[in-house]
Amino acid sequence: MNIPMVDLKGQYETLKTEIDSAILQALGETRFILGPNVQAFDQEAAVYLGANHAISCASGTDALHLALLAAGVQCGDEVITSAFTFIATAEAIRYIGATPVFIDIQPGSFNIDPDKIRAAITAKTRAILPVHLFGQPADMDEIQALADEFGLIVVEDCAQSFGSRYRGKTTGTIGAVGAFSFFPSKNLGCYGDGGMVTAADEDTAKQIIMLRNHGSSQQYHHDVIGFNSRLDELQAVILRIKLRHIDDYNRKRLAVAQRYNRLLAGSRFQTPAIPDDRDHVFHQYTVLCDERDAVREAITAKGIACAVYYPIPLHRQKAFGHTEQPELPVTELTSSRCLSLPIFPEMTEQQIETVCEAVLGA
Numbered sequence: 001m002n003i004p005m006v007d008l009k010g011q012y013e014t015l016k017t018e019i020d021s022a023i024l025q026a027l028g029e030t031r032f033i034l035g036p037n038v039q040a041f042d043q044e045a046a047v048y049l050g051a052n053h054a055i056s057c058a059s060g061t062d063a064l065h066l067a068l069l070a071a072g073v074q075c076g077d078e079v080i081t082s083a084f085t086f087i088a089t090a091e092a093i094r095y096i097g098a099t100p101v102f103i104d105i106q107p108g109s110f111n112i113d114p115d116k117i118r119a120a121i122t123a124k125t126r127a128i129l130p131v132h133l134f135g136q137p138a139d140m141d142e143i144q145a146l147a148d149e150f151g152l153i154v155v156e157d158c159a160q161s162f163g164s165r166y167r168g169k170t171t172g173t174i175g176a177v178g179a180f181s182f183f184p185s186k187n188l189g190c191y192g193d194g195g196m197v198t199a200a201d202e203d204t205a206k207q208i209i210m211l212r213n214h215g216s217s218q219q220y221h222h223d224v225i226g227f228n229s230r231l232d233e234l235q236a237v238i239l240r241i242k243l244r245h246i247d248d249y250n251r252k253r254l255a256v257a258q259r260y261n262r263l264l265a266g267s268r269f270q271t272p273a274i275p276d277d278r279d280h281v282f283h284q285y286t287v288l289c290d291e292r293d294a295v296r297e298a299i300t301a302k303g304i305a306c307a308v309y310y311p312i313p314l315h316r317q318k319a320f321g322h323t324e325q326p327e328l329p330v331t332e333l334t335s336s337r338c339l340s341l342p343i344f345p346e347m348t349e350q351q352i353e354t355v356c357e358a359v360l361g362a
């Protein structure tokens with residue numbers, strides 16, 4: 001049995017009637033830029049998340065860039081973040097001329113280690129950028145407490161954590177700003193690129209609304225140099241429909257992860273912990289093991305997809321001057337041992353068991 005990492009086709013089939021008719025309606029209306037579906041999605045996403053403001057944009061990478069700019073990060077500033085993430089997290093910091101300062105992650109959670117933040121703070125530090133990796137919220141109380149102590153801004157990378165909650169609050173509503181990605185394979189994904197920024201205060205939200213649309217809040221009046229970074233109307237149509245199902249999708253992802261944990265318990269694979277003070281949405285299900293590459297090859301040969309997120313941490317990437325960077329032992333060890341297994345809401349019991357048989361037999 002071939003098992004993919006995600007089954008976008010299967011999910012589309014279940015939503016086809018609704019999506020096709022809503023797309024046809026939007027095509028008929030021809031309001032393609034900042035049209036009614038974009039406006040409605042921004043409102044509906046804000047209500048769902050409990051965010052004061054939600055402003056959609058063209059991608060998760062743009063969302064991070066706009067969030068950092070609107071939050072006041074400037075050229076020459078330092079931003080403390082994780083090296084165990086997708087490159088966009090730190091690329092966005094560099095777009096502004098600021099410097100990503102990479103610190104280590106916690107063993108097991110894949111998230112930034114708050115105990116390592118204090119030592120990395122300098123006179124130039126302006127922000128802390130935690131990533132809620134794989135759908136698990138980072139230790140936001142500890143991070144926010146440090147930010148308050150040193151007058152820093154917290155920018156949340158929620159690209160993988162739509163709908164996850166930390167002590168009752170959704171990720172993206174805890175720091176000053178949050179950045180989301182709607183890349184197709186994300187737990188809330190559209191059918192192309194898409195992103196969104198959440199903001200706690202109105203002035204920041206107004207900045208983001210201007211920045212995503214050429215620095216303009218009134219047509220042909222440009223207050224600042226902005227960008228062309230609007231969510232596409234057709235993507236907004238899809239996201240509005242999928243948003244109605246996100247709780248169900250996230251619940252099903254958690255159920256798959258719990259089943260995996262039971263089937264892999266006691267094996268040589270270290271399974272992800274499911275903490276009780278936060279809701280993990282399992283955008284990815286990632287285990288740790290020795291001889292990871294051999295396991296990967298063995299299960300791939302049986303038709304089971306798997307992926308290594310992330311084989312080279314950012315502080316070892318050429319783009320970030322890999323030779324001058326500090327050692328981050330937990331990050332480096334995790335990069336050599338991590339393996340992500342298929343996870344999607346429509347996954348069947350049979351598929352989960354087939355994956356586990358292949359993994360345990362590898």
Ligand SMILES: Cc1ncc(COP(=O)(O)O)c(C=O)c1O
Binds near residue numbers: 059060061183193194
């Ligand atoms: C942690 C993280 N940050 C940022 C991004 C960037 O999002 P996008 O691909 O929508 O630009 C991604 C997407 O892969 C991501 O996983």
